[in-house]
Amino acid sequence: MITFNETPPKGTVRDWLDQQAEARGERIAYRFTDGAADLSWANLRDIARARAQGLTALGMAKGESLAVMMPNGRAALETLFAGLYGGFRVTMINLAAGNDAITYAFEHCEARFACVGAEQQAQFAATCPDGLRPMPDDLDLDAQVPLHPLSSGDDALLMYTSGTTGRPKGVVHSHSSLLAGGWTTARAHALSEHDCGYCVLPICHINGLCVSVMGCLISGGQLLLAPKFSNSRFWSDIEAGSVTWFSVVPTIISHVLHSTQDPSDAAKAKLRFGRSASSALAPEVQTAFETRFGVPIVETMGMTETAAQMLSNPLAPATRKIGSPGIAIGNQVTILRSDLSEASHNEQGEIAIRGPNVMKEYLKNPDETRASFTPDGWLRSGDLGHKDEEGYVFVTGRLKELIIKGGENIAPREVDEALYAHADVVEAAAFAQPCTTYGERVVAAVTLCAGSSVTAPDLIDICTRRLGAFKAPDTVYILEDLPKGPSGKIQRKKLADMMSST
Structure with a gap:
């Protein structure tokens, strides 16, 4: 039986999917609120392997970008794991980025093939550069070809930042850092095979992909995947799925708080906690949510460059500090002065991180990659904050904001x-x-x-x-x-x- 502990996961996504399939077989891994059929561990492994062999037979090279332009759902999940299993650099396209940013991502990643959802065909046609074509409908799923050999340091994921201060940057994660992203989540929240997460965030974003999808792969539990957040279905989905935890952003927490719907006792029966990330959660909103619904919210913090989580509040009975995204779990976090020396307790500076979940590089941008790291290997986050005597970080804002x-x-x-x-x-x-x-x-x-x-x-x-x-x-x-x-x-x-x- 697969277990995880204080040691970051070794191997590749292929290794972990193979091991979960062997250990858990027909146990359900991923479920879908849109009515698509469940995926067991064995079923997902078989689909991923067959499609990976088809992509290899198509002539895709190891580490080559495979663009994925699909909404949340079974097809996107299968495509993600097929690309990772085959040793390709899965390039998740942000559907909400706008046509200019999407065209830039397509051109920059140099993908030759794109897996495109049915509803994204028109947008793909409007953004597709020369040399990129949709995945053939007749991909050979019976191809018996050897897969590319893989190691933990090989490219696994390419995800573009929002580009609010210039051109989007292509963040490259290796198999090692991608798995570590799921591991930091599973470790911080004590996830096990008995847990079922609820994902309403897009898996073309690092939170949905690493926290929810990779967290499930590492823990061996289940994940209920929704096409998108729906305020009217939030509590009913949680009840129907016997959900034990969910990961959302502060705006979703606020919208649920201000809705007229209350969860049933059945919805809350197995729900251990909700998780907040991506931006600061106002203490008033957190307190009001917990008071009204009786569900604890665990505030966290992460970045695309850190495979999502870099800080998390611990679970009870450990101390959870309202207004703080918590402590470093699975990586190191420090506060840097402007001269890059380490700040004292309660002294404001730039938050920096070092650990197994940190990105490999910015694609084709060595200058930006070097500038983002200190000489001794700390990734500079661009966020301001301070750390108290117990290691809890308090964020005051972005340097650029x-x-x-x-x-x-x-x-x-x-x-x-x-x-x-x-x-x-x-x-x-x-x-x-x-x-x-x-x-x-x-x-x-x-x-x-x-x-x-x-x-x-x-x-x-x-x-x-x-x-x-x-x-x-x-x-x-x-x-x-x-x-x-x-x-x-x-x-x-x-x-x-x-x-x-x-």
């Missing part, structure tokens, strides 16, 4: 949390706008729950009382929706650009 008003640094998160203190605020994001007096001024945008009568002056007043007049926003825009990336993370830069053009 700081609002510099009159020479003083204001972290947007401070303003976000003040806005979330009002019970009617569903989404909130503060950002900078140019100012002739102070250089930059504080501005924010929110969405409100249905029927709310709260006004912008009301929200400014709350921020003034909590933060002082200097940090309070000059303007609060009340919008129907805030721009978000594929994982549900609010995009401040896009919001700032939208508001500057109004």
Whole structure:
């Protein structure tokens, strides 16, 4: 029987899928809310092997990019594992990235073949460069050809960052770091073969792929995969799937909190915890969610470059600190001063990580790769924060998102949390706008729950009382929706650009 412990997983995704298939056979591994048939470990291994052999017979070389342009579902999952099993560099295309970014990813990764979903055919036609063609319908699934030999350091995954400050960067993960991404999750949350996760985040994003899909592969449990998040189906899916944990983002937690639906006792019967990642979770939202639903939320933090998780709050009875994404589990995290020396406890600096889950490189970008690491191997996250005496990290914001008003640094998160203190605020994001007096001024945008009568002056007043007049926003825009990336993370830069053009 496969087990995992404090040692990072060895081998390749092929090795782990083979071992899980041998150990667990016809036990169900992945289930789907859209009605697709379940996948057992043995079934998934057989499908992955047959398709990997078909791709090899097609002439695909080891480490060659295989583009995947598909939504969450059984077909996407089978394609992901087929590519990993065959030794190809699976290149997940962000369906919400926009045509320019998708075309860039296609060209940059130099893929010759793309696996395209039925509903993505038109978008593929609009973004497909010369030399890239869809996977043939007649792929030989009976090809008896030897697969490429694999080792843990070989390329496994290519995933592009959002590119909010320039061209998207192609993050390359090896089999080793990809497996370690699932392992850090499984270890932090004590996942076992008896657990069933619930994935509503896109697996073209690192959270859905590593936390949920790879976490299931490492733990040998089950995963219930939804096409996307649905507020109306959230609790019913959890009940029907006997879900024990879920991984979402703060905006989803807030939307569930502000819905009129409550989970049944059956839905909560096996649910151990919910997991929050991708951006900071406001303490007021976390506390309100836990109070209303009786479900603990474990706040975490991760990056595409770290195969998702780099920090996590531990489970009870260990200490869980509200407002912190937790401690390093399975890797090391430190705080760096501007001269790259290690900061003292409670001293603010840049959060940096070192461990088995850290990326291999940025594809075809050695300068950016070198610049992202310190000389002694720490990956610089670009996030500001401090670490307390017990090792818990507190994040204050992104270096590139700081609002510099009159020479003083204001972290947007401070303003976000003040806005979330009002019970009617569903989404909130503060950002900078140019100012002739102070250089930059504080501005924010929110969405409100249905029927709310709260006004912008009301929200400014709350921020003034909590933060002082200097940090309070000059303007609060009340919008129907805030721009978000594929994982549900609010995009401040896009919001700032939208508001500057109004």
